Amino acid sequence: MTLDVEAIRADFPILERRLPNGKRLVYFDNAATSQKPQCVIDAMSEYYEHYNSNAHRANHTLADEATTALEGARDRISSYFGTSPDQMIYTSGATEAINLVAYGWARENLSEGDVVVLTEMEHHADIVPWQQMSVDIGIEVRYVPIDLESYTLDMDAFEVALEGASLVCVVHTSNVLGVRNPVEEIIEKSHAVGARVLIDCAQGAPHERIDFDSLGADFVAISAHKMAGPTGIGCILVRRDAMEEMVPFMTGGSMIKRVTTEGSTFQEGHAMFETGTPRIAEAIGWGAAVEWLEQFDMEEVHGHINDIASWTASQMRGIPGIRIYGDPGRDDSSGAVSFLHESIQSQDLALLLDEGGFAVRTGHHCAQPLMDALGVPSTNRASFWIYNTMEEADSFVQYLQEIVDRFA
Ligand code: PMP
Secondary structure, three states: OOOOHHHHHHOOHHHHOEOOOOOEOEEOEOOOOOOOOHHHHHHHHHHHHHHOOOOOOOOOHHHHHHHHHHHHHHHHHHHHOOOOHHHEEEEOOHHHHHHHHHHHHHHHHOOOOOEEEEEOOOOHHHOHHHHHHHHHHOOEEEEEOEEOOOOEEOHHHHHHHOOOEEEEEEEOEOOOOOOEOOHHHHHHHHHHOOOEEEEEOOOOOOOOOOOHHHHOOOEEEEEOOOOOOOOOOEEEEEOHHHHOOOOOOOOOOOOEEEEOOOOEEEOOHHHHHOOOOOOHHHHHHHHHHHHHHOOOOHHHHHHHHHHHHHHHHHHHOOOOOEEEEOOOOOOOOOOEEEEEEOOOOHHHHHHHHHHOOEEOEEEOOOOHHHHHHHOOOOEEEEEOOOOOOHHHHHHHHHHHHHHHHHHO
């Protein structure tokens, strides 16, 4: 069965949008955030229109309905990620998820001189918390370089960096290069030396079905907003034994059992790490997004996106002055084409593309160490998802060619 992309597109009202200049929107900024299908928008509106109430607090009907919906979403989302609800902690996104590991696990379990291994292709969300831990508790941070020929991780260097490591934090799929890292091998090798492993799946989860229990990582960070869900929610999946080693880094309402003027006792398990009023509408929206995604075979989705990305990159390589960073033609690459033109500034190029209706991202993509490794301050990035089409890619390549013909 092939994907019915026209039917998929019909689920996304925004794809009908025309820009103020009358151009039809071609949305190629999916690695920044995906669009949301109508069912996600409806699920969130339904909550606000019919049962808006706080969860886990009162006994009235609306509060019951809100609590049931919040926990029902947790059941659905954790099951989608191949695990059970007790191993899932709601966060505001992947950034908070990684910070929770830094402040809730590392600060408690690591000390001066302990080694945390990162890669040069991490998002800032998986760099800065570790730099802070280095200031706070004196951990040593090591970075695994990328091989600039293949744009993949240098696995020999990884083995060297692993020596004596306590924690390894690796992005599943780069939001800049689209490259998927060999996370299974990384997890196996890290566990063999006794290191815990965190995998940042913010970019991977929209492209591949992540099965937490069989993957075997200790921590997996996920964002809803790149996989058809709303902004403001994500989670950290945590193996039970690792969760037992964690302490809360935010305290207050919801996460307590009993508070007196003398002190407080805390809830157990994931409830200890979810402080304050939960993100109820967002969780419900994410649950609806996961239900929507469940109808697709993610391998087919990946194949569709990969076809568009590799075709687009191959056409772009024929446009004089365009250089592509990464190898979108790889089978495991996931729909991000980062590029620059040798004489048209990246910001100017993005504005010219926007005039044609094409939304692409320009900048460092929150991955400045990767930009440093590539030797550029920024790139343009076209990133594709389930609802993009070959026709859109074709019109993009033609428009880019016209820009280059006119301005280069
Ligand atoms: N890691 C990667 C690889 C990402 O692409 C992103 C989002 N661009 C993040 C982390 C941060 O995720 P969030 O927006 O949910 O905080």
